[in-house]
Amino acid sequence: MNARSRTKDTAAEVVTRSHAGRAAERTGGVLMKQARHAGRGVLLFVDTCAQVRNVGSVLPQLMRQVEMAGFGSIVVLALIAGLTGMIMAMQTGFELQKMGLQENLGAIIGATFLREMGPIWCAIIILARVGAAMAAEIGTMVVNEEVDALRVMSINPVRYLVLPRVLALVISMPLLTAIADFVGLAGGALVSEAMFDVTIAKFKESAILLLNGPDFWYGVFKSGVFACIIGTIACDRGLNTTDGAEGVGRATTSTVVLSVVFVLVSDFILNAFIQAVMRPIFG
């Protein structure tokens, strides 16, 4: 009986170990794959930076991309930023009103928008509207052998396809962030005046009291970093598309997922960097 019980235990252990082993193997495999992707993305970004000297040769493509990424996103971004500002003012205002502190609405909404909401909303809108489209477009070009055709004609796909797209985002996103900041604050100011009797002048005064010049620029700087991340991930996923239409779908989905993760991780790191390094120098 004891022997039988021991045998059962041993068998159970083997099963558990093999399950654990397989799970560890799978996890390791996924981590290795993600590490390879990240490494490839970094190399693509370095390669793109090295191509910046050739920007003159891709000006028409760059203009087209700026138009698509930048101008095409203004309306939707302004709408979302404006509504967010209004909702924030409403939600925060009710609580502040209970304590008679509603005059601080400008400072709270200003700080939130300039430091976080502006760059993050801009990144999410650009990612959903432009990043996914970039991955799908380049992925379809790979499937249709258009990227192979470029290589055979001695046209570097990084210079011709990646550089104008990444650069267009680096140009557009900081400008869009500035627009999001302005519209978000304007939305907040309108609701503050209409619902909490905080005049626009008071709202502005409160915002200026807390915020200082660099806050706006930190947001813009973060936006530039997000642009590099989104552009590089979208182009990398697109260029490495395999398996036809299904692969294009996978490239698009993984662009969105990876970009969101990397944008938020980099946001955390950048905030720490700004607090620890930049604020002591620039304020």
Add this chain to the structure above:
Amino acid sequence: MSDTTSRPRWGQTELELPVMPAAPPEGREPLIRIRDLNRHFGPRHILRGVSLDVYQGETLVILGGSGSGKTTLLRHLMAMLRPEDGRITIKGVAAGGRDLDMASASDEDIESYRRNLGVVFQMAALLNSLTVLENVGLPLVEVDRLPPEQVRERVVESLRRVYLPAEEILNLKPAALSGGMRKRVGIARAIIQRPRIILYDEPTTGLDPVTVNGVNELTLDLQKRLGVTSIVITHDMNAAFMIADRIALLYKGRIVACGTKDETRLNPHPVLQQMLTGSTTGPLTEGYGS
């Protein structure tokens, strides 16, 4: 020609027995020489010692069923893949007119080779966001940096060479063209830099019979007028016999037959015979169905 007629029976080993390139005819040197080319993708051995010669000015058709390694061989010839084992040498196309050894070629040599190379892709591979003018003139703008007037002139000339109404279609996007026209625009782009070698990847796939004949006639016509060396990858037997000077058969990653059209017709290799007759029973379909 291979010694296939002397083979006693067709076991799997005999089917896959490679033929080595014959001694070149007098006065002809191979332009492209492929020797013992191997390629693995993970555990899969795709090319298993391909050896082949391609002569200056000829049209060589490479036949093969699905999964035979045709596309992998073509990607080596496009310099998209470097030989992991074996050699590909091409006469006088590296920088400074030197011979190109694909395995050890520098980026500069590959660029020089690609200036001598035109590729006609299966689905034409035109950039959908560009017009016909921009598509065909792309290598002239991006690589040769020619001024716009000269680009337009060369594009019109190239489109006329492939019998397209240049002025009417210059500003159209590829989506507005028929399949046959797109293919011709693809050929116009392939010849615009006046290449010495043109690679065709299944040029007649997905076209109606009349357009197929048109593309085949165009391939022959270009070879006559431009004197280019053409390598055509296809599984269209009619096209092969219409345009080829020589036909090679790729089977399971090896060249198992190679010869003139007449030699190919008389070759008893079962894979070749199955391709010729279009039979559903034979080595190419072994293990398929019930």
